[in-house]
Amino acid sequence: MKKYLLIIITLIAFTSCKKFLDIQPESDISKEELFTTEEGFKEALNGAYVGLASPNLYGGNLTVSNLDIIAQNYQFNDGVLQKIATFDYTLPDWMGKISTIWNNSYKSIGNVNQILEVIDDRKNLFKDGNYNIIKGEALALRAYMHFDLLRMFGPSYKNNPTFKAMPYVTTVSTKSTPYSTVSEVIDQVISDLQQAKALLKTTDPIIPASYVVGYPNGTKTTELKNASLFLQNRRHRINYYAVAGELARVYLYKGDNTNSLSNAREVIESLKFPWTVKEDFFAADVTKRDRIFYNEILFGWYASKDAIDQANGLFAKDNPLYSATADQINTIYNLGTVGADDWRYKQWFRLVKAANVADRFYLQKYVVNSSPVVNLHPMVMPALRLSEMYLIAAEASFDTDVTKAADYFNTLRIHRGIGTQLSVGISKTDFIKELEGEYRKEFYGESQNFYMHKRLNLPVVTTSGFIYTPSDKLFVFPLPVDEQAYRN
Secondary structure, three states, X not given: OOHHHOOOOOOOOOXXXXXXXXXXXXXXXXXXXXXXXXXXXXXXXXXXXXXXXXXOOOOOOOOOOHHHHOOOOOOOOOHHXXXXXXXXXXXXXXXXXXXXXXXXXXXXXXXXXXHHHHHHHHHHHOOOOHHHHHHHHHHHHHHHHHHHHHHHHOOOOOOOOXXXXXXXXXXXXXXXXXXXXXXXXXXXXXXXXXXXXXXXXXXXXXXXXXXXXXXXXOOOOOOOOOOOHHHOOHHHOXXXXXXXXXXXXXXXXXXXXXXXXXXXXXXXXXXOOOOOOHHHHOOOOHHHOOOOXXXXXXXEEEOOHHHHHHHHHHHOOOOOOOOEEHHHHHHHOOOOOHHHXXXXXXXXXXXXXXXXXXXXXXXXXXXXXXXXXXXXXXXXXXXXXXXXXXXXXXXXXXOOOHHHHHHHHHHHHHOOOOOOOOOOOOOHHHHHHHHHHHHHHHOOOOOOHHHHHHHHOXXXXXXXXXXXXXXXXXXXXXXXXXXXXHHO
16 A cells, blocks of 8 residues: 555644644654643544545535536536546546545544554543543544445445455554455444444433534523533534444445444434424524524534635535536426425525526535624534434335335425325335435435445436446446555
8 A cells, every 4th residue: 555554644633722733744752742641632633523624525525526426416518527427537637536535534544543543551641531532533533434435445335245445444554454345344344333332322422411402502502511622512523423323324335224223213213413493494594594404413524614615616606616407406306296395495506597508506505604794503514414314214124114114204304395205105116216316305415325326226317317327337436546556
Protein backbone atom coordinates (compact mmCIF):
# COMPACT_ATOMS: atom_id res chain seq x y z
CA MET A 1 0.00 0.00 0.00
CA LYS A 2 1.02 3.59 -0.46
CA LYS A 3 2.87 5.37 2.28
CA TYR A 4 -0.14 7.54 3.16
CA LEU A 5 -1.71 4.39 4.60
CA LEU A 6 1.38 3.50 6.55
CA ILE A 7 3.04 6.55 8.05
CA ILE A 8 2.15 8.07 11.35
CA ILE A 9 -0.20 10.77 10.16
CA THR A 10 -0.37 14.31 11.49
CA LEU A 11 -3.36 14.89 13.70
CA ILE A 12 -5.50 17.90 12.90
CA ALA A 13 -6.75 18.84 16.32
CA PHE A 14 -9.60 21.22 16.89
CA THR A 15 -12.22 22.12 19.45
CA SER A 16 -15.02 24.66 19.49
CA CYS A 17 -13.20 26.98 21.87
CA LYS A 18 -9.53 26.23 21.16
CA LYS A 19 -7.13 26.99 18.38
CA PHE A 20 -5.62 24.33 16.17
CA LEU A 21 -2.78 22.51 17.83
CA ASP A 22 0.64 23.00 16.33
CA ILE A 23 1.60 19.35 15.85
CA GLN A 24 4.64 18.43 13.78
CA PRO A 25 4.15 15.61 11.26
CA GLU A 26 5.45 12.15 12.12
CA SER A 27 6.74 13.41 15.46
CA ASP A 28 6.75 10.97 18.35
CA ILE A 29 7.37 13.89 20.72
CA SER A 30 4.29 15.73 19.48
CA LYS A 31 2.26 12.56 19.69
CA GLU A 32 3.37 12.00 23.25
CA GLU A 33 2.56 15.59 24.15
CA LEU A 34 -0.92 15.36 22.64
CA PHE A 35 -1.88 12.20 24.48
CA THR A 36 -0.68 13.14 27.96
CA THR A 37 -4.05 14.64 28.96
CA GLU A 38 -7.72 13.93 28.50
CA GLU A 39 -8.02 17.23 26.66
CA GLY A 40 -5.44 16.05 24.16
CA PHE A 41 -7.53 12.98 23.35
CA LYS A 42 -10.64 15.14 22.97
CA GLU A 43 -8.82 17.47 20.61
CA ALA A 44 -7.50 14.57 18.55
CA LEU A 45 -10.99 13.11 18.19
CA ASN A 46 -12.47 16.49 17.32
CA GLY A 47 -9.76 16.86 14.70
CA ALA A 48 -10.86 13.58 13.12
CA TYR A 49 -14.42 14.91 12.84
CA VAL A 50 -13.17 18.12 11.22
CA GLY A 51 -11.30 16.14 8.57
CA LEU A 52 -14.23 13.84 7.90
CA ALA A 53 -16.65 16.76 7.55
CA SER A 54 -14.43 18.53 5.01
CA PRO A 55 -15.55 18.92 1.38
CA ASN A 56 -13.06 16.16 0.47
CA LEU A 57 -15.21 13.64 2.35
CA TYR A 58 -18.63 13.90 4.01
CA GLY A 59 -18.88 17.66 3.70
CA GLY A 60 -18.83 17.24 -0.08
CA ASN A 61 -17.60 14.27 -2.10
CA LEU A 62 -19.43 11.58 -0.13
CA THR A 63 -22.71 13.46 0.25
CA VAL A 64 -23.37 15.80 -2.66
CA SER A 65 -21.14 14.67 -5.52
CA ASN A 66 -20.61 11.82 -7.98
CA LEU A 67 -22.46 9.20 -5.93
CA ASP A 68 -25.62 11.22 -6.36
CA ILE A 69 -24.94 11.85 -10.06
CA ILE A 70 -24.79 8.12 -10.86
CA ALA A 71 -28.07 7.67 -8.99
CA GLN A 72 -29.56 9.51 -12.01
CA ASN A 73 -30.94 12.42 -9.99
CA TYR A 74 -29.95 15.22 -12.37
CA GLN A 75 -29.88 16.25 -16.01
CA PHE A 76 -26.72 17.88 -17.32
CA ASN A 77 -25.59 19.96 -20.26
CA ASP A 78 -21.95 19.63 -19.19
CA GLY A 79 -20.23 16.87 -21.18
CA VAL A 80 -18.04 15.59 -18.32
CA LEU A 81 -20.99 15.33 -15.92
CA GLN A 82 -22.98 13.53 -18.60
CA LYS A 83 -20.20 10.93 -18.84
CA ILE A 84 -20.05 10.58 -15.05
CA ALA A 85 -23.79 9.83 -15.10
CA THR A 86 -23.07 6.98 -17.54
CA PHE A 87 -20.62 5.32 -15.12
CA ASP A 88 -17.52 6.22 -17.14
CA TYR A 89 -14.93 5.57 -14.45
CA THR A 90 -12.02 6.24 -16.82
CA LEU A 91 -12.59 10.00 -16.76
CA PRO A 92 -9.72 11.99 -15.19
CA ASP A 93 -12.31 13.86 -13.08
CA TRP A 94 -13.62 10.55 -11.73
CA MET A 95 -10.19 9.10 -11.09
CA GLY A 96 -9.06 12.28 -9.35
CA LYS A 97 -12.07 12.26 -7.07
CA ILE A 98 -11.64 8.56 -6.33
CA SER A 99 -8.04 9.19 -5.27
CA THR A 100 -9.12 12.10 -3.07
CA ILE A 101 -11.75 9.98 -1.33
CA TRP A 102 -9.43 7.00 -0.86
CA ASN A 103 -6.46 9.04 0.38
CA ASN A 104 -8.43 11.24 2.77
CA SER A 105 -10.45 8.33 4.14
CA TYR A 106 -7.34 6.39 5.06
CA LYS A 107 -5.75 9.51 6.45
CA SER A 108 -8.77 9.91 8.75
CA ILE A 109 -8.62 6.23 9.65
CA GLY A 110 -4.98 6.79 10.60
CA ASN A 111 -5.99 9.66 12.85
CA VAL A 112 -8.49 7.60 14.84
CA ASN A 113 -6.07 4.67 14.95
CA GLN A 114 -3.54 6.91 16.68
CA ILE A 115 -6.12 7.50 19.40
CA LEU A 116 -6.97 3.81 19.68
CA GLU A 117 -3.31 2.79 19.75
CA VAL A 118 -2.60 4.53 23.06
CA ILE A 119 -5.92 5.09 24.83
CA ASP A 120 -5.99 1.81 26.77
CA ASP A 121 -2.53 2.44 28.21
CA ARG A 122 -3.64 5.88 29.46
CA LYS A 123 -7.04 5.03 30.81
CA ASN A 124 -6.15 6.65 34.13
CA LEU A 125 -6.21 10.10 32.46
CA PHE A 126 -9.98 10.03 31.99
CA LYS A 127 -12.88 10.94 34.23
CA ASP A 128 -16.69 10.91 34.05
CA GLY A 129 -16.87 8.11 31.50
CA ASN A 130 -14.94 10.01 28.83
CA TYR A 131 -12.68 7.02 28.17
CA ASN A 132 -15.72 5.07 26.98
CA ILE A 133 -17.02 8.01 24.94
CA ILE A 134 -13.74 8.70 23.16
CA LYS A 135 -12.81 5.09 22.51
CA GLY A 136 -16.37 4.23 21.47
CA GLU A 137 -16.57 7.10 18.99
CA ALA A 138 -13.12 6.35 17.57
CA LEU A 139 -14.02 2.69 16.98
CA ALA A 140 -17.33 3.68 15.41
CA LEU A 141 -15.72 6.23 13.10
CA ARG A 142 -13.15 3.66 11.97
CA ALA A 143 -15.93 1.22 11.16
CA TYR A 144 -18.09 3.85 9.46
CA MET A 145 -15.28 4.91 7.12
CA HIS A 146 -14.23 1.37 6.22
CA PHE A 147 -17.83 0.40 5.47
CA ASP A 148 -18.33 3.29 3.06
CA LEU A 149 -15.03 2.50 1.34
CA LEU A 150 -16.24 -1.09 0.97
CA ARG A 151 -19.56 0.08 -0.49
CA MET A 152 -17.60 2.01 -3.12
CA PHE A 153 -14.53 -0.08 -3.90
CA GLY A 154 -15.66 -3.66 -3.25
CA PRO A 155 -18.37 -5.85 -4.75
CA SER A 156 -21.51 -6.21 -2.69
CA TYR A 157 -21.61 -8.92 -0.05
CA LYS A 158 -24.47 -10.51 -1.97
CA ASN A 159 -22.45 -10.80 -5.18
CA ASN A 160 -18.92 -11.71 -4.13
CA PRO A 161 -18.13 -12.01 -0.40
CA THR A 162 -14.71 -13.61 -1.01
CA PHE A 163 -13.31 -10.86 -3.25
CA LYS A 164 -10.23 -9.11 -1.83
CA ALA A 165 -11.62 -5.62 -1.64
CA MET A 166 -9.49 -3.34 0.55
CA PRO A 167 -7.31 -3.13 3.66
CA TYR A 168 -8.98 -2.87 7.05
CA VAL A 169 -6.39 -0.77 8.85
CA THR A 170 -6.31 -1.03 12.64
CA THR A 171 -2.72 -0.09 13.44
CA VAL A 172 -0.31 2.77 12.94
CA SER A 173 2.58 1.08 11.24
CA THR A 174 5.18 1.28 8.49
CA LYS A 175 4.18 -2.25 7.42
CA SER A 176 1.69 -2.88 4.66
CA THR A 177 -1.83 -3.90 5.68
CA PRO A 178 -3.01 -6.85 3.57
CA TYR A 179 -6.24 -6.60 1.61
CA SER A 180 -9.25 -8.22 3.25
CA THR A 181 -12.17 -9.91 1.55
CA VAL A 182 -15.61 -8.30 1.48
CA SER A 183 -16.75 -10.74 4.16
CA GLU A 184 -13.73 -10.06 6.35
CA VAL A 185 -14.22 -6.28 6.10
CA ILE A 186 -17.89 -6.64 7.05
CA ASP A 187 -16.99 -8.78 10.06
CA GLN A 188 -14.38 -6.29 11.23
CA VAL A 189 -16.81 -3.40 10.77
CA ILE A 190 -19.38 -5.23 12.89
CA SER A 191 -16.78 -6.05 15.55
CA ASP A 192 -15.71 -2.41 15.86
CA LEU A 193 -19.33 -1.23 15.98
CA GLN A 194 -20.29 -3.80 18.61
CA GLN A 195 -17.37 -2.74 20.79
CA ALA A 196 -18.32 0.90 20.31
CA LYS A 197 -21.93 0.22 21.17
CA ALA A 198 -20.99 -1.59 24.38
CA LEU A 199 -18.72 1.27 25.45
CA LEU A 200 -21.24 4.01 24.68
CA LYS A 201 -24.18 2.17 26.25
CA THR A 202 -22.88 2.83 29.75
CA THR A 203 -21.89 6.48 29.36
CA ASP A 204 -23.41 8.25 26.36
CA PRO A 205 -25.44 11.26 27.59
CA ILE A 206 -27.92 10.81 24.73
CA ILE A 207 -29.38 7.62 26.23
CA PRO A 208 -31.20 8.82 29.39
CA ALA A 209 -34.71 10.22 29.05
CA SER A 210 -33.37 13.54 30.34
CA TYR A 211 -31.60 14.08 26.99
CA VAL A 212 -34.28 15.62 24.78
CA VAL A 213 -33.64 16.12 21.07
CA GLY A 214 -34.81 19.39 19.55
CA TYR A 215 -34.00 22.69 17.90
CA PRO A 216 -31.34 24.71 19.78
CA ASN A 217 -33.75 27.46 20.81
CA GLY A 218 -36.57 25.09 21.70
CA THR A 219 -38.03 25.15 25.19
CA LYS A 220 -37.79 21.40 25.75
CA THR A 221 -34.48 20.39 24.21
CA THR A 222 -31.53 19.62 26.48
CA GLU A 223 -28.91 19.09 23.77
CA LEU A 224 -26.91 22.12 24.92
CA LYS A 225 -27.45 21.66 28.66
CA ASN A 226 -24.47 19.47 29.56
CA ALA A 227 -21.87 21.33 31.61
CA SER A 228 -19.19 19.79 29.41
CA LEU A 229 -19.00 21.35 25.95
CA PHE A 230 -17.51 18.08 24.73
CA LEU A 231 -20.72 16.22 25.63
CA GLN A 232 -23.21 18.64 24.09
CA ASN A 233 -24.94 18.13 20.72
CA ARG A 234 -24.49 14.37 20.74
CA ARG A 235 -26.17 14.11 17.35
CA HIS A 236 -23.25 16.00 15.83
CA ARG A 237 -21.11 13.01 16.83
CA ILE A 238 -21.42 9.28 16.24
CA ASN A 239 -23.43 8.59 19.39
CA TYR A 240 -24.92 5.37 20.77
CA TYR A 241 -28.05 5.43 18.57
CA ALA A 242 -25.99 6.30 15.50
CA VAL A 243 -23.88 3.20 16.17
CA ALA A 244 -27.05 1.11 16.44
CA GLY A 245 -28.26 2.67 13.19
CA GLU A 246 -24.99 1.92 11.43
CA LEU A 247 -25.15 -1.67 12.65
CA ALA A 248 -28.67 -1.93 11.22
CA ARG A 249 -27.28 -0.67 7.90
CA VAL A 250 -24.28 -3.04 7.91
CA TYR A 251 -26.24 -6.14 8.93
CA LEU A 252 -28.76 -5.44 6.16
CA TYR A 253 -25.86 -5.22 3.68
CA LYS A 254 -24.72 -8.64 4.90
CA GLY A 255 -28.22 -10.10 4.57
CA ASP A 256 -28.60 -10.63 8.31
CA ASN A 257 -32.16 -9.38 8.65
CA THR A 258 -32.56 -10.48 12.26
CA ASN A 259 -29.73 -8.37 13.65
CA SER A 260 -30.49 -5.53 11.25
CA LEU A 261 -34.09 -5.36 12.45
CA SER A 262 -33.04 -5.59 16.09
CA ASN A 263 -30.76 -2.55 15.80
CA ALA A 264 -33.22 -0.52 13.73
CA ARG A 265 -35.96 -1.23 16.24
CA GLU A 266 -33.73 -0.14 19.09
CA VAL A 267 -33.48 3.30 17.49
CA ILE A 268 -37.16 3.45 16.57
CA GLU A 269 -38.45 2.25 19.92
CA SER A 270 -36.22 4.60 21.89
CA LEU A 271 -38.59 7.40 20.78
CA LYS A 272 -35.54 9.64 21.06
CA PHE A 273 -35.92 11.22 17.63
CA PRO A 274 -39.25 13.00 17.00
CA TRP A 275 -40.74 13.21 13.53
CA THR A 276 -40.59 16.70 12.04
CA VAL A 277 -43.98 18.38 12.18
CA LYS A 278 -45.50 20.03 9.15
CA GLU A 279 -45.49 23.49 10.75
CA ASP A 280 -41.69 23.41 11.09
CA PHE A 281 -41.04 22.00 7.63
CA PHE A 282 -43.27 24.56 5.91
CA ALA A 283 -42.79 27.56 8.22
CA ALA A 284 -43.37 30.81 6.33
CA ASP A 285 -40.72 32.46 8.52
CA VAL A 286 -37.42 31.15 7.09
CA THR A 287 -35.78 31.52 10.50
CA LYS A 288 -38.16 28.81 11.77
CA ARG A 289 -38.02 26.44 8.78
CA ASP A 290 -36.50 22.96 8.95
CA ARG A 291 -35.61 21.77 5.46
CA ILE A 292 -33.54 18.74 6.49
CA PHE A 293 -35.81 17.12 9.11
CA TYR A 294 -33.21 18.08 11.71
CA ASN A 295 -34.79 16.42 14.75
CA GLU A 296 -34.92 13.09 12.90
CA ILE A 297 -31.18 13.00 12.26
CA LEU A 298 -29.41 10.39 14.39
CA PHE A 299 -26.00 11.70 13.37
CA GLY A 300 -24.86 14.40 10.98
CA TRP A 301 -21.54 15.90 9.97
CA TYR A 302 -21.39 19.53 11.09
CA ALA A 303 -21.25 21.55 7.88
CA SER A 304 -18.54 24.18 7.58
CA LYS A 305 -19.10 27.35 5.56
CA ASP A 306 -17.07 25.79 2.75
CA ALA A 307 -19.28 22.72 2.72
CA ILE A 308 -22.47 24.81 2.74
CA ASP A 309 -21.19 27.07 -0.02
CA GLN A 310 -20.21 24.07 -2.11
CA ALA A 311 -23.59 22.38 -1.70
CA ASN A 312 -25.52 25.50 -2.59
CA GLY A 313 -23.23 26.22 -5.53
CA LEU A 314 -24.02 22.77 -6.85
CA PHE A 315 -27.76 22.82 -6.18
CA ALA A 316 -29.49 26.00 -5.17
CA LYS A 317 -28.03 29.16 -6.65
CA ASP A 318 -28.89 30.54 -10.07
CA ASN A 319 -27.64 28.24 -12.84
CA PRO A 320 -26.38 25.55 -10.46
CA LEU A 321 -24.12 22.77 -11.70
CA TYR A 322 -26.61 20.08 -10.61
CA SER A 323 -30.31 20.42 -11.38
CA ALA A 324 -33.14 18.31 -12.71
CA THR A 325 -35.86 18.89 -15.24
CA ALA A 326 -39.37 19.35 -13.92
CA ASP A 327 -40.40 16.12 -15.64
CA GLN A 328 -37.56 14.27 -13.91
CA ILE A 329 -38.55 15.43 -10.42
CA ASN A 330 -42.24 14.85 -11.15
CA THR A 331 -41.37 11.26 -12.04
CA ILE A 332 -39.12 10.65 -9.03
CA TYR A 333 -41.77 11.95 -6.62
CA ASN A 334 -44.72 10.25 -8.37
CA LEU A 335 -46.54 13.51 -9.00
CA GLY A 336 -49.34 11.76 -10.88
CA THR A 337 -50.15 9.42 -7.98
CA VAL A 338 -49.00 9.59 -4.35
CA GLY A 339 -46.61 12.49 -4.87
CA ALA A 340 -49.05 15.37 -5.04
CA ASP A 341 -49.01 15.78 -1.25
CA ASP A 342 -45.36 14.80 -0.67
CA TRP A 343 -43.76 17.37 1.64
CA ARG A 344 -40.34 16.79 0.12
CA TYR A 345 -41.58 17.55 -3.38
CA LYS A 346 -43.22 20.75 -2.19
CA GLN A 347 -40.40 22.11 -0.05
CA TRP A 348 -37.09 20.82 -1.38
CA PHE A 349 -37.30 22.19 -4.90
CA ARG A 350 -37.51 25.63 -6.48
CA LEU A 351 -39.13 25.67 -9.90
CA VAL A 352 -37.25 27.82 -12.42
CA LYS A 353 -38.79 28.70 -15.75
CA ALA A 354 -36.85 30.10 -18.69
CA ALA A 355 -37.62 30.77 -22.31
CA ASN A 356 -36.90 28.04 -24.88
CA VAL A 357 -35.69 25.48 -22.31
CA ALA A 358 -37.40 22.90 -20.14
CA ASP A 359 -38.54 23.92 -16.67
CA ARG A 360 -36.02 22.93 -14.01
CA PHE A 361 -36.00 22.28 -10.29
CA TYR A 362 -33.20 23.53 -8.00
CA LEU A 363 -32.63 21.63 -4.75
CA GLN A 364 -33.11 23.78 -1.62
CA LYS A 365 -32.32 21.20 1.06
CA TYR A 366 -29.00 22.75 2.12
CA VAL A 367 -29.94 26.42 1.88
CA VAL A 368 -28.85 28.46 4.91
CA ASN A 369 -30.19 31.92 5.64
CA SER A 370 -27.84 34.80 4.93
CA SER A 371 -26.28 36.57 7.91
CA PRO A 372 -27.54 38.15 10.11
CA VAL A 373 -30.80 36.18 9.64
CA VAL A 374 -30.80 33.33 12.16
CA ASN A 375 -31.48 29.68 11.36
CA LEU A 376 -33.69 27.23 13.19
CA HIS A 377 -30.88 24.70 13.51
CA PRO A 378 -27.21 24.19 12.64
CA MET A 379 -26.63 22.84 9.16
CA VAL A 380 -25.38 19.28 9.07
CA MET A 381 -24.77 16.82 6.28
CA PRO A 382 -27.03 13.90 7.25
CA ALA A 383 -25.22 10.65 7.99
CA LEU A 384 -28.01 8.53 9.54
CA ARG A 385 -31.72 9.31 9.69
CA LEU A 386 -34.74 7.98 11.56
CA SER A 387 -36.43 7.47 8.19
CA GLU A 388 -33.71 5.04 7.13
CA MET A 389 -34.34 2.99 10.26
CA TYR A 390 -38.00 2.64 9.22
CA LEU A 391 -37.01 1.61 5.68
CA ILE A 392 -34.48 -0.89 7.05
CA ALA A 393 -37.05 -2.27 9.50
CA ALA A 394 -39.59 -2.60 6.70
CA GLU A 395 -37.17 -4.50 4.46
CA ALA A 396 -35.79 -6.68 7.25
CA SER A 397 -39.35 -7.57 8.38
CA PHE A 398 -40.87 -8.35 5.01
CA ASP A 399 -40.07 -12.07 4.71
CA THR A 400 -41.41 -12.89 8.17
CA ASP A 401 -44.12 -10.29 8.79
CA VAL A 402 -45.51 -8.42 5.80
CA THR A 403 -48.03 -6.58 7.94
CA LYS A 404 -45.30 -5.16 10.17
CA ALA A 405 -43.16 -4.30 7.14
CA ALA A 406 -46.03 -2.36 5.61
CA ASP A 407 -46.61 -0.59 8.91
CA TYR A 408 -42.99 0.62 9.09
CA PHE A 409 -43.12 1.77 5.47
CA ASN A 410 -46.47 3.51 5.84
CA THR A 411 -45.38 5.28 9.03
CA LEU A 412 -42.60 7.01 7.10
CA ARG A 413 -44.98 7.94 4.30
CA ILE A 414 -47.47 9.46 6.70
CA HIS A 415 -44.74 11.71 8.09
CA ARG A 416 -43.92 12.88 4.59
CA GLY A 417 -47.52 13.87 3.86
CA ILE A 418 -48.49 10.74 1.90
CA GLY A 419 -51.70 9.12 3.07
CA THR A 420 -51.77 6.28 0.53
CA GLN A 421 -51.04 3.03 2.34
CA LEU A 422 -48.93 0.13 1.14
CA SER A 423 -51.08 -2.98 0.95
CA VAL A 424 -50.22 -5.90 3.22
CA GLY A 425 -50.87 -8.14 0.22
CA ILE A 426 -48.04 -6.61 -1.80
CA SER A 427 -45.59 -8.96 -3.52
CA LYS A 428 -41.90 -8.93 -2.69
CA THR A 429 -41.07 -7.64 -6.18
CA ASP A 430 -43.51 -4.74 -5.90
CA PHE A 431 -42.36 -4.00 -2.37
CA ILE A 432 -38.74 -3.65 -3.53
CA LYS A 433 -39.91 -1.24 -6.25
CA GLU A 434 -41.69 0.86 -3.63
CA LEU A 435 -38.63 0.70 -1.38
CA GLU A 436 -36.36 1.80 -4.21
CA GLY A 437 -38.61 4.75 -4.94
CA GLU A 438 -38.77 5.85 -1.32
CA TYR A 439 -35.00 5.74 -0.92
CA ARG A 440 -34.64 7.93 -3.98
CA LYS A 441 -37.11 10.51 -2.64
CA GLU A 442 -35.87 10.58 0.95
CA PHE A 443 -32.14 10.68 0.24
CA TYR A 444 -32.14 12.96 -2.80
CA GLY A 445 -28.90 14.94 -2.60
CA GLU A 446 -27.43 12.65 0.11
CA SER A 447 -25.76 9.84 -1.91
CA GLN A 448 -27.48 6.86 -0.26
CA ASN A 449 -29.51 5.76 -3.26
CA PHE A 450 -26.51 4.32 -5.12
CA TYR A 451 -25.64 2.11 -2.16
CA MET A 452 -29.19 0.72 -2.04
CA HIS A 453 -29.08 -0.21 -5.74
CA LYS A 454 -25.75 -1.93 -5.22
CA ARG A 455 -26.85 -3.86 -2.14
CA LEU A 456 -29.99 -5.19 -3.84
CA ASN A 457 -28.31 -5.60 -7.25
CA LEU A 458 -31.00 -3.48 -8.90
CA PRO A 459 -30.87 -2.10 -12.44
CA VAL A 460 -30.29 1.63 -12.82
CA VAL A 461 -32.82 3.44 -15.00
CA THR A 462 -31.96 6.80 -16.54
CA THR A 463 -34.39 9.65 -17.07
CA SER A 464 -34.53 8.79 -20.76
CA GLY A 465 -35.55 5.25 -19.89
CA PHE A 466 -32.23 3.55 -20.66
CA ILE A 467 -31.65 0.60 -18.32
CA TYR A 468 -28.20 -0.26 -16.97
CA THR A 469 -28.01 -3.93 -16.05
CA PRO A 470 -26.62 -4.35 -12.52
CA SER A 471 -23.01 -5.48 -12.49
CA ASP A 472 -19.67 -4.79 -10.86
CA LYS A 473 -18.87 -2.53 -13.83
CA LEU A 474 -21.49 -0.16 -12.42
CA PHE A 475 -21.17 -0.74 -8.72
CA VAL A 476 -17.43 -1.18 -8.04
CA PHE A 477 -15.19 1.86 -8.30
CA PRO A 478 -11.68 1.24 -9.63
CA LEU A 479 -8.89 1.68 -7.15
CA PRO A 480 -6.66 4.73 -7.52
CA VAL A 481 -4.05 3.94 -10.15
CA ASP A 482 -1.13 3.84 -7.70
CA GLU A 483 -3.04 1.42 -5.42
CA GLN A 484 -4.07 -1.19 -7.97
CA ALA A 485 -0.94 -3.34 -7.65
CA TYR A 486 -1.48 -3.78 -3.91
CA ARG A 487 -4.73 -5.75 -4.29
CA ASN A 488 -2.84 -8.67 -5.88
